[in-house]
Amino acid sequence: MSLLLLFVSILCPFCCLSAESGTLHVFAPGDIIIGGLFPIHLEANRTMLNGDASCTKYDLQMFLRAQVMIFAIQEINQRTPRVLPDLTLGYDIYDTCGDVTFAIRATLELLKGQSDPRAKVVIGERYSELSIVVARIFALSSLTQISYGSTSELLSRKLKFPTFLRTVSSDIKQTMAIAKMVEKLKWEVVAVVGSDDEYGKYGSEKLIVTLKTMKVCIDFKEILPGYFSRNESKTRTKLAKLVRSIKDSSAEAIILFTKDSNIHIIMEAAIQQNLNRTWIASDSWSTSSKIMEIPGIQKVGQVFGFIFKGNEVPGWRDYVISLFNGTTNPLLQHHWNQYPPCSNLSEEKDCSLNNSQDGSKQCLDPSCLVNYIDQDESYSIYLAVKVITEGLRSLLKCDSRKCERNADFTAFELLQEIKKVNFSVNTTHISFDANGDPSIGYDILQWNMSESKDRVKTIGEYWPSGNITLPDDLTWKMGNVTVTVFNCSKTCEPGYELKIQRKHCCKQCIQCGERDYSSGAGVECKPCKNNEYSSPLRDKCLEKTVEFLHWSDPFVIVLTSFEILGIVMTIMVAILFAIHRSTPIVKAVGGYLSFLELLSLLACFCVTFTFILKPTDVSCKVGLPVFGMAFTLCISCILANLLQICVGFSFDLNMGAWLKKLNQPVAVVAVIFGIQLAVCVPWLIHCPPFPHREPLNKTILLQCKTGSKALFGAMLGYNSLLAFACFVFAFKGKRLPDLYKNASFITIGMLLFLVVWILFIPIYINNLGKYARAIEAAAIIVSSYSILCCHLAPKCYIMVFRKEINNEHAIAEHIRKHYEQKGMPVMKS
16 A cells, blocks of 8 residues: 555646645646535544634545546546647646634635636635635636535525636525425425524525425524534533424424435434434435444334436546546545554455444445545536536637637636536536526435445435426325324314414414314315304305394294284274264364374374384384384373363362363374484484394394484383373373273373383393394384273274263263262262
8 A cells, every 4th residue: 555655646746635724735737727616524623722714524535526527527638629729728626624713714725816816717716605715716817616515595696706607506595495395395394493503594594585485394494603513512402492492393204404424413313312204305414424333213104305416427436446546636545544444354245434444443345435435526528628618618719620719718718618518417507697696406316225335225305497397106195194293283174273282383273163164184264254153063164144023933923913904903093083082982082182092093003014024214204213102192182182171170270270281182293203203213214123144053134223322211211101191190180080991091001001111121122033033023012912902992882882971971971970979969960
C-alpha cells in the first residue's frame, strides 16, 4: 500500500494535498479551471484550544462525489473526438468540511486575482447554508456557481444571488412533492422537524404553509438548533424533548427536513426508544448509507424519501472499481488513511461500515466502494460538468475540430452562455429558468428494511407540473385506513363529523346535533335550512311540512259547525226580535240596541272563520281586532241596557239623578265603543297582526302574530273590564223586579266570558302550535254563545212559548207583587 502511495505522489506532480489548515485540497492544471466545493468531512472540530480547527466525520459518499467531478473532467479531456479541441479542463477542489469558515477560505482561494480569477466556474457547495454565503462572494466577480445539492428556495432570488445556478430542484418544488404525497396517501396529521439553517428552516416553514392549505393538521413542529449535531448537554436536552413529542404524537407521518448529521442522532434515539413510525426523508438524507447502516435501523418503521431525479453516471461504476489500479489522485491517500483495506477478509465480504473492523481501526475493501455509489448527487455533479462544457462550447464556438475563440474570456461571459444551455444528457433534459433552477422532478423512494442488499427502491415520481405517481397498492392501503394506530378517526359514518376531542389533531367521530346533518366521510356537520329538518340518522335534510288548520281537521269541523249554528241562531233571533220589536220584552232587552247587539254577535261568529283558514295578511288583520271591536259593541249595548234597568227601578232620588245622567244609551255605546276604536285603529295601522312562518322541529307552523302585544293586551283587558262592569251591575240588578230576569242571565253570560278568557291566557302563552288559533276561535265562539244563549235566547223562548207575560200588564203585576212582598205600598193605576 505504501508503494502505491509513493507511486501516486511521483506520477501526480501537479496535484496537491493541502495541509495548511488540515483540509483537503486537490488541484490539476488545465487551460480552463473548474473549482469544486465538497464537504468531504461533515464537521469542523472547534473544541481545540491551540491551532486551527480540524475537520472531522469523514464522509465516504462525499469522497466519491468529489471523484465524480474529477472523472467527468477527465472524460471530457480524453474523449474522442474532443469536445473542446485544443483545450483541457483542470480542477481546483476544496474540502469545506461543512463549515462556513472553511467554505469562505476556499472561495477566496478560488478568487485569487479578482480581475481574472483562477477558476472560471465553480461546482458546489452541497449545503444551502454554505452556498448562500459563498454565492454572495462569487457574485462580486460574476463567477458562475453551479450547486449539486443546495436546494434552499432563497437561492432562487436572482437579485441576491445573480450567479447561482443548480442542477437540482429547489426546496419549493420538494415541499410541493412532499405535500402531494401526503395528499395522495390521505394522511391528515403529520409532524415536521426542521433545523435552524437555510435548508431546514425555510424548507420546513414552506412545507407547513403548503400542508395547511391542504387542510392537513400539523401535530407539532420542531426546529433543531445549530448545535444539535454536536454531542453536548444541550443537544441531549433538545433530543429528549423531540423524542417525547414523537412519542406523544398522533401524526401518521413525521417529515424530517434537515441534514443527515442531525438525522443520525434522531434515528439512534428512535431505535433506543422503539419509536416505530412512518418517516418522510428530504433529499438531504433519503439515500444516506450511514443512516441505513445504523444497527437496528429496521426498528424505526418505514421510511419514504424524495431525491431529485438522477441516473447512473455512464462509466462511473467501472471507474470506481479501477480507482486504485494506478489512478493518480491524492484524495485516495486520505481515503486510505481513513479506511485501509481489511487484512483478514472472509470469502463473503462485509461492506458495512459499521461491521468493517480490523483491530481497533475501521477498514474497507476497495471493491466495496461500488456499494456506496449513488445516482442522485453524483449524477447532479456529472450534469454540472456537462453544463459547463456545453456553455464553453457555445462561448468558444467549438466544433469537433477546433474552437474559434481561445480561453481568454471573462467569467461573466461564461455565466451568460451557461444560463442559455438547453440540451439533453442521456435521458435528462437540462435547461435553466429565470431563477437558475432546472425543470427536474423527484424520485420517490422507500427503504427496504430487510437484510437485502438493495436498501432503497424507487416506488414513484413527482414532476414540477404537479403530477405524482405512487404504487396502487400503497395508495389503496393508506386510503382505506379509517382509524389510525393512535385510535384517531379519519372518516365517519353519515350523521357524524370529525372533531378534535383530547389530543391536538386527533379527531373522533361525534354525532351531529338534532338540527344538523353530515353526508359522511367525516364532513363537518352543517345546519339544515329553516324549511328543512335533519333525518333520524342525521345524514340528510328533509323538507318540513307546512302546518296550519285545514278544513278536514276534526277540531275545525266541530268549530265550523258551532260557527254556522251561531250564525243561524243569531239570524233567527234577529227575525224574532224584528217580528216582536214593539213588545215589552224587546224593549226590556234594549229595544233598537238589541239589533246592534245582534249585529255585533253576528260579526263575532263570522270573524272566527279567519282563525281556521291558512293565515294571510288580511285574515290576520281581521281576526282579533275585529273581534275586539265587535265584542266591545255588544257589551256596550248590554251595559247601556243595564243602566236603563237600574234607572227604571231606582227610588233613591240622589242616586236616580246621577243614573239619569248616564241613561243615554246611544252616548254610552258611542263612548265605550270609541275607546276601543282608539286602541284597535293604531294597532291596525302601526303594528297589526301579521302572518308568520315559525320553524319547528319537523314542521313550519303558519300562524298569526299579534303584532303589538301591548295593544292586544289593552284590547282584551278593556273587554274584560267591560264584562266585569256588566257583571257587577247585573249582580246588583238581580234584586230589582225584573220579570224577564235580564240581570240574572247577563250575570251568567259575563261570568262565562271572564272565565273563558282567563283560561285562554295560559293556553295562549303555552302555544299549542296550529291549535292555538283554534283555541282563540273557540274562546270567541263561547263568548258569543254566552251572550246569545244567556241574554237573548231566553227572550225568544218567552216570545214563542210564554206570550202571556210579554205585555205591560204582566210586567206591572210582577212589580206590584215584588214590592208588596217587601212591605212597600204600591198604588194601583
